[in-house]
Amino acid sequence: MADQEGIRPVGCGYGLLGLCCVSCLRGPCRRSPFDDAGSGKFCGEDSDWIVAHNIMQRVSLESLQTMAAFQNALEQASDPESRKETARLDDMKALLSPFSRGENALPDVLSPEQAFPFLHSMEVPVGSWITTLLDANTERPPEMRSAEAKLVTALRLSAMALAAEALTRELAGSMPEEIDVALPDSPSPLLLLLSDDGGLQDDGRDALMKEIDTACRGEARIYRLPHAALLPSFARRVFAKWGIPVSMTKSIAVVFSSSMIRGLGALALGFSLVSLPGYPVQGSPLVEKYLAQDLKRKFGHAYLTVPPREDLCEAILRSLTS
């Protein structure tokens, strides 16, 4: 049995469920998953809001870090001696302008509507990414206060951050604009195994990857990707080859990362997601339902919640063959 607990030992129960809130200095508040009286927050927010807000805060912070890395790469690439294409560089710079809300052609090139219908249903940012990030962190009642709106924003920011990571690597010369992967001739489920380099040494992820690889080899074509920045290009390649968005292929990305933008970014691009460690979402039935069921019903892909003692390989196989 593929044991997920090798990746993360059980820690704070409230934290694992996403029900620990530190959004003000009167906290931390912990809300009981059993809705006990007296376990509420000082501000009275419910468990759905707390879980979604925690996700949003984490994604915002990680997006900010990604944007900072992108800015550094852009500054270096803007050096007169580097021979980068000026028009593309200007488009990239406009993405980082805090004063631009105007149209920018680059996001549409990176995520064309036909290839990424889910992303476009969430109004993928067409202007500056920095403006989107700042707007997302400005409380705009009442619509931004809902848990679902927060989740949509978190997914949108994650996709944006993944695209920024890809551009950063492109500028550094460590990744081409488009990757060339060999895909089967006709549409079939793909299983992408991704591991970033942020894990602890010998945390069991290599063994787990091998186990998933062996168990699922018969059901899906398996690809091992060294980092999540390749995902947008991979999804574009799927669309170029088969003419359908990746969300219609039952493809799954298994993301081994402690960063949330990588997994949620994969989900926003249209891959079903298995994240290791899993995300702290079980504290909110609404959040869990949105990520695991609503997306599946509307777009065909979803976040796969795998309970800790359930066999991971079986869960992946079930999703590939369902």
Next chain:
Amino acid sequence: MKRVLVFHPERCLMCLSCVLACQLKALGVEDPRDPISGRKPPQRLSMVLVEGTPWASRCRHCLQAPCAEACISGSIVRDEESSAVLHHPETCVGCGTCQLVCLFHALSRDEKEDCMVKCNLCLEDQTPSCVIACQTGALALSSGDRHAQEKKRNYAKEMTGDRGNG
């Protein structure tokens, strides 16, 4: 062997991890992320603030337990070996008399099972879940009345002004 649950309020951060661990144990769930399908656990341990100081509201396993004396079905008995007041839900009729006489509000009603519930010190486990969950050592398991004796000694010292027996 005697089994005593000791609470150190000065170490408690009110994180409520003990409460969650106790609730999950009652449901037979090992990990909070395991599906619980809307079930609600009975309350055997709760944390309250008394004038700003954390306090664990749970059964004190009294030497002369009023709940055991009041129980009409003999479901609450004192186990001398473990020094615990044990509740047997299988014979409990849920009359609630124990709840009325308990000075510490340590008993509650399990509406689903229609019987009372209280802390049985998890005698079946080597260490109770609440103690395992407590990361600051505010809840600790002791095998004797060392803590009580120590408190009595300190109190005696205070009363005698450190003059000792003489």
